[in-house]
Amino acid sequence: MLKKNRIKSEKNSFFNSIERNFDKAAKFLSIEKGLLEQIKACNAVYRMHFPVKLGKEIKVIEAYRVQHSHHKLPCKGGIRYSIKVNQDEVMTLAALMTYKCAIVDVPFGGAKGGIKIDPQTISTEAIEKITRRYTSELIKKNFIGPGIDVPAPDYGTGEREMSWIFDTFLSIRPEDVDALACVTGKPVSQGGVRGRKEATGLGVFYGIRELCKMKEDMLSVGLDIGLIGKKIIIQGLGNVGYYAASFFHNAGAIIVALAEREGAIYNKKGLNVSKVILHLKNTGSILNFPEAINIENTEKALELECDILIPAALENVINKKNAEKIKAKIIGEAANGPITPEADEILEKKGVIIIPDIYLNAGGVTVSYFEWLKNLSHVRHGRMEKRFSENMNYELLQIIETVCKKTINPVDKKIILRGPREIDLVRSGLEDTMISGFHKIRDLKISSKIKNMRTAAFVLAINKIVDSYEKLGIFP
């Protein structure tokens, strides 16, 4: 009986749901079983307990760092602070990172970290102590370093935690000239890259915008092409959800509902995202926003009428209990693993287009890659070419004005003359990555007659990882 229960819970684990998606994709490929097993397995799991003195008490903190794949180094993946953190979750998120990096051609193996704390209920000093101690534990076991494993922000963490991690690393490894590259998502003043903070949300925007340009895909769900007027619901107004909401709002989409942990707000004519954020800052909650109605049960917001649903909070929020009630025609997985495999099947039968997490939220790791490159090259992106481009543009304008015997007006001139700044390069790199990633998945889906984007994305990822194993000649 005990054995039976254990098997049941293993089958229902989050990690197992990723394995199921992987296995579906593997059927489209003829790859040796052993190699597939190696790609699926977590290469290293570090589970730690360490003591931290908080006030007068000593607390034992549970934390993890999982390196899912060493097929490329360093490993890369965010660190999550949540009371729900557990080994299964961290392993799954690390695996997703491996596939994500492969899809967007970022040369890293996947990793993830987690600390089992609720940052909302402890002081800033306590969070700092825990972050610094966690970093020293990682250093002790060689689980962090510019060429080994490079953490980044995730749920419950941000620039502040990343700068503590960097500072702790530097104080222990001051001789490492590349120390800045030990973590990404740092503030710009501490070696971060412009555009990292909004990268995941912006990537989500680019990915969904690309789908909405596809006539056949839009026809299949009865929608017009383009974003203007599309009704959107977003769950989670944190780093990813907030920026995604702002970009969609600015592009002319209508944000009909926003859901947070305390409840959701709804206005069928659309919510002004900046006003909602101001209201949240002033009152500590999105509820009671004057231009909206409250929805007490936040999960119910997912079931409201809309064109696009963007879960941007936590995993498993769309499951077999609510999948049938979802009215969205498109679901953009901004969060990691927001749809369970059972819900996936129900939604597929309903004809919903799902843009999978392993592609859609890869904007963060893409720009983290740009930050890591900046740190290793010890130079700001654009520093070498900005002035050169401006001089070239100036020469070109002079020739055009002479040949055309016309003077271009000063406002247009200023736009044309401008050389690329770091933010311009980062955004164009991100946009290009998201657009080309989308088309690689879509083309593969069509050419291999794959039913959905998730399986096509996994096929793409597995192929890329197999390629690098073969190039490495890794098996003796």
Ligand code: NAD
């Ligand atoms: P965050 O901590 O900045 O924001 C999460 C938000 O979700 C918070 O505002 C929180 O209050 C809200 N939330 C929590 N429970 C909720 C509930 N039940 N209903 C509605 N809202 C709820 O985290 P984030 O960095 O924005 O990450 C969100 C998701 O995106 C996670 O799944 C994360 O793994 C994924 N992700 C993040 C990044 C990144 O760069 N930050 C990159 C890739 C994927």
